[in-house]
Amino acid sequence: MAALQLGSNAGNGQYREPQVESRHNEDSDDPRTPLLPQYRDHSGRFKEGLSNLARSYGLVGSAVRAGSQLFTKSTIKASITYSVATLATFSQYSNEHLQGASYLFATAVLYFHPARSVGAMVEALLCCIVGLTAGFLIAWGCLHLALYYEEEEKNAMEAHIFALTTLSLVTFILAFIRAKFGVSRPAIGTGCTITHLLTFIVITQMASEKSLLLLSEKIMRVSFALLAGTCVSFLGCCLLWPKTAASVLRRDISSSLSNLSCFFDVLSNTFSLTSPQMTALQFPSDLSKQASSVDLETIESQHERLEMLVEEHQAMLLRMDTLRYEVSFEPTTSMYLHRAKYQAIFESAERLSQHLGGLQSSIVRVDTIITQDADNMALLEFMETMGDSLRQVIVVCKQSLSLIGTLFAAPAQNGQDADIILPALRDLAARLASALDTFDATQRRVLLEIYKHVHEDVFLVFFFVFELLEIGKELIRLVNAVGELKREVLERRRLGKVAWFWRAIHRSDAHDHVPVSQHARARFGRTMTGLQSAPQPRDHGLPRSVSLPATARLQLDSPRTVNCSVRIWTFFSSLKKFEVRFAIKTAVTVALLALPAFLDSTQELFYEYRMHWALSTFVVVMTPSVGGTNAAGLWRILGTIGGALTALVAGILCADNRVALFFVCAVVALPCMFVFLHTKYPKIGQIYLLTFSIIILNDYAGKVDPVTGKDYSIYEIAFRRGFAVVVGCVVGLFVSWYIWPFTARKALRVGLSNTLFDMGLLYSKLVGFFDTVDEPTSHDLLEFLEDELALRMSLAELRVLLGQTVHEPRLRGQFPRSVYAKMIDASAQILDKFVSMRIGVTKRRFAHIRSDFIAPVEPKRRKMIGSMLLYFYILSGALILRYPLPPQLPNARDSRDRLIEAIRALPVIQPRHVGSQEDPIYIYYYMYVLGMDDVIAELEVLGQCCTELFGVMALGDMGDEWRNKWGDRD
Incomplete structure (x- = not known):
């Protein structure tokens, strides 16, 4: 569930990580390891000072703050890993063996950047391996089929048609996968891009007799370079300031609970619940006078603060939903071993979010009525009579959230912390239950008394009362869930991680825990990709108030027999689905763009201008929505222009000086990685550095092209790269706008x-x-x-x-x-x-x-x-x-x-x-x-x-x- 990016980042594998750094892996099984990891941000005061300076000095402060963000750990580790990957080109040995594929080391690092959690990096590595394996098998099979046709001197046109058909079919499958899963899982989209890269390079060059015999070694070099580059990124992720998804998720849980604690803090300071007013007033008339003199701007600011906290909490839940998936790739972490107990905590947090909006809107309405209608005796009497009991519930809720948040953020650093934590949790649950019982009994009595002599105006506080009671009950469940987690952690420490791991596997097979919201997400989660499809039948029963005719009920109960015409209609109806239409138009366009590679009159031009780059650009720019394609195309063109100009300048000033070029690459990488990881325009930073790498590294390699026999200058490489990118972007925009547009x-x-x-x-x-x-x-x-x-x-x-x-x-x-x-x-x-x-x-x-x-x-x-x-x-x-x-x-x-x-x-x-x-x-x-x-x-x-x-x-x-x-x- 936040700050999960649901936009169009799947095509280039860009992943927006939470901007929180981890100092070490906090999932060891040491007996002294506490229940949850300790996290102390020693740079907090320094960052606070920079923020104050920025507020005081305007642009100067903003520049200082941007400079401090430029040297974050994620930016530095990504830049270092990229610089290490460029050594594959600057090293004479690797450049000699990899020849023109050495630049793909750095390309792979940009596709699967290391500034992410270990779990996300493992997922990226798996997607890379799967994508490379699929691309290698397809390219290798097509190549040997083309060699067979060449050796047997069979019909070349038949071979070309087969190759083009294979390219279209592969593009269709990959486009469907990207449309279906690429938005929610960017690593899957990047794995598809890797498969595209291999198939485009090989299949579009099979028609040329000169390049056909060289493709076998080229497939091996390209596959090895991409896999090795991804492994370099994996090592950079694990060795340079590693952070696990579990540790980030724990901190997000703590932040979410702190957010809820702030919500109750602001709630307790709203006008209707302000402690000094309730305790000092004894008569409703006094409260009326206070209501008429209160500052309305202060009340409105408190209401806006409540609304903002609700939105922040919901955004945090979205981000936690993404991290929970990444934890599944970290089987050695404590969170993975105790995933069932953590799942109960996540579900409790989701249920809490259900009531925050209602609680916020209810207290806003009560505040508004009291300030605008000072004679509303029912509300005034209720808020005065229930003041102590109401504040007690809010105080205990705040204390519960603060304690649990502290346990996740900074627990005691010893193995005997259960002697303190478990009794504290039990006492907290008991206090919550007692406060809720007292509040429930009191509100029933008070509501009846007010109803008898003031009548129905008192019903205005009903929703607030119900929401507060439900939140209190859910907090009791949350406290108990944390206690169960702590007891299970102690049991794991007693048994040992290996024994616990094997026992957990057997228990998970027997007691598979299904999240509460999984059923609902599958039923309603059709907004992003399936809105143009026909509505899917619901898998839950109809409401009791919806009646069906007797014939309809009989049809639902009886087995359905489907004839041939219905099957045919169902098949063609499935072609209307958004994912299918997106895959069809992508596959057909790729086939048309690749067609010149199979025509004798245009073969050489297609190869010389590296138009397989245009194909790669097209499939990356082609996002499911028109808006995503517009943004991707614009950022790609701007990034390509900037990267090409920078590469030209660097190539001219540092020609053939590998030491100088290495430092130039490192210097250019730092701001590009900052833009890529920490700004609203990540594609510009990624494409800028990608274009710079391709041009400068290909120019330094300086290999004579084995097919054309030419030694291309840096100007020619930059021109061909820019031309291919522009063609791919223009075609992608045209297709997205005018062929089955999804806006x-x-x-x-x-x-x-x-x-x-x-x-x-x-x-x-x-x-x-x-x-x-x-x-x-x-x-x-x-x-x-x-x-x-x-x-x-x-x-x-x-x-x-x-x-x-x-x-x-x-x-x-x-x-x-x-x-x-x-x-x-x-x-x-x-x-x-x-x-x-x-x-x-x-x-x-x-x-x-x-x-x-x-x-x-x-x-x-x-x-x-x-x-x-x-x-x-x-x-x-x-x-x-x-x-x-x-x-x-x-x-x-x-x-x-x-x-x-x-x-x-x-x-x-x-x-x-x-x-x-x-x-x-x-x-x-x-x-x-x-x-x-x-x-x-x-x-x-x-x-x-x-x-x-x-x-x-x-x-x-x-x-x-x-x-x-x-x-x-x-």
């Missing part, structure tokens, strides 16, 4: 439509609980949690797509990013409210609610539900059709008001009747109906945004003029 704009619109429809299903499922007397089971609640988390992930992906629309300029004008951003925010607010409602209405005793509360108002309830679902349906359909909306959308607000009037007349919710109940279950559903006002308000915002995007149907004859105004395209 982030369309993906955003369709993804938002899917999300709104899924929210309608979630609401239907929520209200469906009350259509039966059966109480929800734990499985039902778990499925709810999965759906909610999946929707939250979909919204996070939509925000990424919204950022990518910047790279897609339109002739019609600027894309309305602000409108779509408002729609995503409104959808997030609706989801937060649904989470709070689900917590409140899935309590217990559904039979009583159904008979005494819901049945009497069933007609009006059905009308409100229908209006809500129709609202979701219309908005989702409008985003798909892009047609003007009707002048009036469903009047869900009136339906809600009529339902509330009917509920107010029920005897079971009268204050006297509710006050006599030990567990007033009816007011929970009453609160849920009242809370629908916020959902309807957000739906109205969504309706206004759709109206702004697509217009409103006129009451007269509108004709086709609206198409000219709003258009049919994104």
